[in-house]
Amino acid sequence: MELLTSAKLKILFVMIFKKAKTILSSLLIIIAFAMCTSPYETVEVNNPILPGFYPDPSVCKGPDGYYMVHSTFGYFPGIPIFYSPDLINWEQIGHVMHRPDQMQLDSLSLAGAGMFAPTIEYHEGTFYVACTEVYGRGNFVVTATNPAGPWSDPYFFPEVIGIDPSLFFHENGKTYIIYNSDAPDDQPLYEGHRTIRMFEIDIEKMQVVGNQSILVDGGVDISEQPVWIEGPHIYRVGDYYYLSAAEGGTSVNHRQVIFRSEDIWGPYIPWENNPILTQMHLDPNRPNPITSTGHADMIQDLKGNWWAVYLACRPYEGNHYNTGRETFMSKVEWTEDGWPVINPESEVIPFQFEFDAALKDKRVTKPLHGNFTVRDDFDQPSMDFKWVQIRTPKSSWFNLIPEKGVLNMSLLPASTIKQFNPSFLGRRQQHMVCNATTSLEFKPESEGQHAGLAVLQNEHRYYYLAQSLEDNLPVISLYKSVPNAIEDEMVVLATKRLSDSLGENLYLRIESDVDVYRFFYSYNGDKWFQIGDEQDARFLSTETAGGFIGSMFGLYTKTTESSEGGISANYHWFEYTGNDDIFK
Numbered sequence: 001m002e003l004l005t006s007a008k009l010k011i012l013f014v015m016i017f018k019k020a021k022t023i024l025s026s027l028l029i030i031i032a033f034a035m036c037t038s039p040y041e042t043v044e045v046n047n048p049i050l051p052g053f054y055p056d057p058s059v060c061k062g063p064d065g066y067y068m069v070h071s072t073f074g075y076f077p078g079i080p081i082f083y084s085p086d087l088i089n090w091e092q093i094g095h096v097m098h099r100p101d102q103m104q105l106d107s108l109s110l111a112g113a114g115m116f117a118p119t120i121e122y123h124e125g126t127f128y129v130a131c132t133e134v135y136g137r138g139n140f141v142v143t144a145t146n147p148a149g150p151w152s153d154p155y156f157f158p159e160v161i162g163i164d165p166s167l168f169f170h171e172n173g174k175t176y177i178i179y180n181s182d183a184p185d186d187q188p189l190y191e192g193h194r195t196i197r198m199f200e201i202d203i204e205k206m207q208v209v210g211n212q213s214i215l216v217d218g219g220v221d222i223s224e225q226p227v228w229i230e231g232p233h234i235y236r237v238g239d240y241y242y243l244s245a246a247e248g249g250t251s252v253n254h255r256q257v258i259f260r261s262e263d264i265w266g267p268y269i270p271w272e273n274n275p276i277l278t279q280m281h282l283d284p285n286r287p288n289p290i291t292s293t294g295h296a297d298m299i300q301d302l303k304g305n306w307w308a309v310y311l312a313c314r315p316y317e318g319n320h321y322n323t324g325r326e327t328f329m330s331k332v333e334w335t336e337d338g339w340p341v342i343n344p345e346s347e348v349i350p351f352q353f354e355f356d357a358a359l360k361d362k363r364v365t366k367p368l369h370g371n372f373t374v375r376d377d378f379d380q381p382s383m384d385f386k387w388v389q390i391r392t393p394k395s396s397w398f399n400l401i402p403e404k405g406v407l408n409m410s411l412l413p414a415s416t417i418k419q420f421n422p423s424f425l426g427r428r429q430q431h432m433v434c435n436a437t438t439s440l441e442f443k444p445e446s447e448g449q450h451a452g453l454a455v456l457q458n459e460h461r462y463y464y465l466a467q468s469l470e471d472n473l474p475v476i477s478l479y480k481s482v483p484n485a486i487e488d489e490m491v492v493l494a495t496k497r498l499s500d501s502l503g504e505n506l507y508l509r510i511e512s513d514v515d516v517y518r519f520f521y522s523y524n525g526d527k528w529f530q531i532g533d534e535q536d537a538r539f540l541s542t543e544t545a546g547g548f549i550g551s552m553f554g555l556y557t558k559t560t561e562s563s564e565g566g567i568s569a570n571y572h573w574f575e576y577t578g579n580d581d582i583f584k
Helices: 006-037
Strands: 040-046 058-062 065-069 078-084 091-097 114-123 126-134 138-144 163-169 175-181 195-202 207-217 230-237 240-247 255-261 291-300 306-313 326-334 340-342 352-358 372-376 398-401 406-410 424-428 433-441 450-458 461-470 473-481 490-497 506-513 516-522 528-530 552-558 568-578
Touching (some): 058 291, 065 114, 114 230, 126 163, 138 163, 138 175, 175 207, 230 291, 240 291, 255 291, 306 340, 326 352, 424 450, 450 506, 461 490, 461 506, 461 516, 552 568
Parallel strands (some): 058 114
Antiparallel strands (some): 040 352, 058 065, 065 078, 114 126, 126 138, 163 175, 195 207, 240 255, 306 326, 326 340, 372 568, 398 406, 406 568, 433 506, 433 568, 450 461, 461 473, 473 490, 506 516, 516 528
């Protein structure tokens, strides 16, 4: 064999180097091209992903993306449904309970009854939502082939006694319903003692099969008297069935816990390091706290990563919050021995996190998290999905005139406190620092007739900025409701005589500045006059008011029985701006 000379070795080395360089360049080009054509880009996402009163999130993967639903309690339409191509860019596409005959909310409390904790699943071409009509007809399931609707009438399960139902579709073709229920034999060992139970159901006949079974009694450790084990979900991952649920009640002691079993019927063994999500142990005086984390649902993204959506609160001055329980999202990681942990990288829930999102041309356009401004010019043939009514409507009392950009609202004698359907259209307060502004055209004919802008927590607690008559002259007044009044009582906080130069429209604005509200009016939309003093926002906080909902800014018209006469008010537009410091 001929020995290679140094010159030949040099030539061979150069040839190999050039070949390697060419291959490396090609690989770099391929990688660069793949990066350029990737359907994802890493973005920073704001928590909450859905700010404002959107509690009890449940999420599922459909054929073209993800779908999420939330509790609505006494509001109609009920159970908003959102779509996202990538889990973070959400767009509301409708409501699950979108017909009055699907719901019975008459005489029910706005904040403590109605639609509790819906869950959503997709199976073999059909979407399923399970929910509870609390203090109504109980647990039910509705279905749709198109998640935007229409949805079916509810199928009720009278044997399923409790709240927070969810469905699990087994690969063997069987279906199960899992839910919160009473203590064993209805003999609680302590206040808040509950169980997680399960029935098999016939999903075609919409009825239970066989007997129920208790999967969890009390919680992770019944000797510690855990309260309100609820919001259960079952997931099949590998060789195990994982049962995730919330403990501690939906306030500062809220937490998410996990169990697993090799059999769908149990026994379910709790993880020794529970909870998998909580903020209950952190300093309550920390800056910009996020609290009450729990009621989680877990999902995999398009890249195989696990995430959890869950409710949490952003309080001020202790545990006061007006934005309600909001939807947050955090990453889920699995331990070496196969347990999921939510937000494992930090004890404190972050206000921002990184996510590989769909490219901009695939995203929804309306902002839903962070700071934003949204405006409704009432120039569409139907109301935007963000608007809701109080309880189930019995008649039509508003109509859109899109060619004129007008929302026309009749004045009803029904008030919020009467537990019927008043002439109120609301949208959520989604920021601590925000304002809501509208343009009102209204010519009252008697002193009992009012039209204006309100910020409302429940039927007993609201502030109301309204135009009316006093001594047959036009005035603007600021009212405060009387809590727990039997009749519709309001205290007049301030009244201003409106100028003779008042034109067709009067402009109204409510500003929220964390712990206070301010109220303004204007003749031209440029120069504003404050009416009354700053008002205490804690009057509308969930901590003060009780219940499970958040504040709403609402267009509200009302009249007394004696002054009813077919009069109406026109709203020409509505604008909402959120400007929280944490998102600047």
